[in-house]
Structure formats: structure tokens, C-alpha cells
Amino acid sequence: MANLAVFNSAAFLTASQLAVAGGATIEVRREDTSALASIFSNEAGTAAITNPSAFADSSGRFSFYAAGIARGYSVLVTSGAESFTLRNVAIGTLAQLDAGNLGAISGTSVSVTGDVSGGSVSGNFVASQSAQETGTNTSLIVTPGRQKFHPTAAKAWVQYDSAAGLTSSYNVTSVTDNSAGNLSPVWATDFSSAAYCVVANHEAASSATAATTWTTQVLSRAAGGCNIATIRMSDFAQIDVTYVSVVAFGDQA
Amino acid sequence: MKIVWQMPDGSIRITTPCAVRIDGEAESDYLDRVAARTQSALPDLSGAVRLQDMTDAEHSSLGRQNRAEWGKDQVRTPAALTAIIARGRKP
Numbered sequence: 001m002a003n004l005a006v007f008n009s010a011a012f013l014t015a016s017q018l019a020v021a022g023g024a025t026i027e028v029r030r031e032d033t034s035a036l037a038s039i040f041s042n043e044a045g046t047a048a049i050t051n052p053s054a055f056a057d058s059s060g061r062f063s064f065y066a067a068g069i070a071r072g073y074s075v076l077v078t079s080g081a082e083s084f085t086l087r088n089v090a091i092g093t094l095a096q097l098d099a100g101n102l103g104a105i106s107g108t109s110v111s112v113t114g115d116v117s118g119g120s121v122s123g124n125f126v127a128s129q130s131a132q133e134t135g136t137n138t139s140l141i142v143t144p145g146r147q148k149f150h151p152t153a154a155k156a157w158v159q160y161d162s163a164a165g166l167t168s169s170y171n172v173t174s175v176t177d178n179s180a181g182n183l184s185p186v187w188a189t190d191f192s193s194a195a196y197c198v199v200a201n202h203e204a205a206s207s208a209t210a211a212t213t214w215t216t217q218v219l220s221r222a223a224g225g226c227n228i229a230t231i232r233m234s235d236f237a238q239i240d241v242t243y244v245s246v247v248a249f250g251d252q253a
Numbered sequence: 254m255k256i257v258w259q260m261p262d263g264s265i266r267i268t269t270p271c272a273v274r275i276d277g278e279a280e281s282d283y284l285d286r287v288a289a290r291t292q293s294a295l296p297d298l299s300g301a302v303r304l305q306d307m308t309d310a311e312h313s314s315l316g317r318q319n320r321a322e323w324g325k326d327q328v329r330t331p332a333a334l335t336a337i338i339a340r341g342r343k344p
Contacts, residue, residue: 173291176295186295227297
């Protein structure tokens, strides 16, 4: 067990005049559950104190060690007919830090040697769209929803067959079959302009002759989509092929 | 489903939707949304008229080779398109 924090106090009576409450009974409960707390007489937490018990000394002084918990402890002090309860007593090793130590936590630099866990992160920890687009920061967390904004990330991709039948896609709204060997994918999220990069290629069974060899050409490109043709090398006619794959890189709106 | 467009020259273009669906969105609303987005993004479709939608099965039965016929028929109405689809189903 890690070292525990200590709580020191003194019991006194106020019924007639201020007087030491030697041998007072101390009862310590958790504020969060009202259960009797585990308290100890040493920092290592190996010597348990019976709770409740009369462990105040003859001068009314008492102390115990306990683990830090949320909302703290309630400490009931009883001597004869008098009793008093201290509420939400904060006990924890953090209370032994100085203001300078706290600065390390609330300031700009925190060093953690173990894992950091939690439900989520937010605020300045998280890379914004613009930080991703700039792509130079090395101290922010990249989240799944913004990874795509980095210049190296593909903004859209699609594979379709000659009849605009889709194999799979990302950030694509539709594929329009214009004519044989001529199709137009439309992006779901526009690029910020027509100045982006389209990479297109096709898949076909044979390329033994010019009549069975094709090339894939980007005919036009707009912020919202592009126009792709597959062209037969022997006569430059637009011809259907088995599959066409299109990938686009650039800055999104 | 396929979205069917008739171009000013009478030819037909077929759009296959692949947009991410919105929870609870009706099929007709989904197709309307994709059609609007597609037409706004493709300058070539600016003068096109949307005809009745076609099922994937109807599209498959037509066959890719009938594209020229679609254009020659100068389809102007949904009923005419239906007739073409019916012809496409013939062996």
C-alpha cells in the first residue's frame, strides 16, 4: 500500500468551560457511503485502529492515517455526553503538497510516468481541422474524425465497375454512368476548390494487344466530383473495363 | 436503386447512390438527397431531367449494351422509360 496521509486533531469539551477531552472516542466514516472507514496508526497503513474506539490520548490529541477519497470523511468525536462531528474532512497525500507543487499540475507541464486513462479528451489537447491541414504540429492528439484532414490522407476513394456498380467507397455520394467507359464519381464532402489531385486506374483481364490495352484518363475535375474515362489504345474509343479505382487527395472545404 | 437522368439530347445516364444513409431516412428521401447532390456537383447534369428511379434488378436486366438504344428512344416521360425497361427484359 502506498503511504497514507495523516489527520491530526484534538478533542475538547465546551459544556461548562473549555476543557481537554482525554480518552475521547473517535468514529471515522466515509462521506460517500457512510461506512466505517479503514484507519491506521502508521503511515504505511499496516497497523489498523479499531473504529470506533477511544484512541485520543489523555490530552485529547488524536491522529490517524487514511486513504484519500472523494468527498472525504466524517469524524465523530464523543466524550461523555458531548459529541461533535467534523464533516468532509479532506485526507490525502495531495494535501501535503505546497503551492509550488500544485503549479506543476495546474500549469503547463505535467509529467506522468504511468498510463493516462479517461473517458475522452477535449480542448487544446485535440488537433483541430486547421492543425491537421497544416500538418506540422507534433504535440496534439489526432482524433479519428479529423485524421482525414491531413494532407497525406486520401479525402475520397471509390472502386466501381463499368455500370457504376460500387465495390466500396469513402466520401462518395454517387457514381454516374455517363456512357461506355465514362463515369463520374461525386464526392460527399466537396474539396475547397478544383485544385486537387485525382489518381485513377483500371482493372482489366488482358493487355496483350493495343485493342485490349486501355488507359484511364481524368477528363475533368470540379470541387464536387470528377469525370473519368477508360480509353482503348488501338482507336482511342471510350470502353468499359472490369473495374475503375479513383483516389483523391487535396484540401476539403 | 438507380437514379435515371435524361439528358437534353435524349440520352440516358444512370446514377448509383452510395452516400451514407441518415438514420430513419426513407428510401425515397435518400434518393432525392443523392439526386440533388449529384446534379449540383456535376455540371453535365445541370440540364438533365430526372426520370423514375430504377431498381438494381431492372438495371441489370436492361444490360449495358442497351445504352445506345436508350439514347435513340429520346425518352421524355417515365412511362416511356418503363416501356424501354420492358423491352430490355426481352431475350
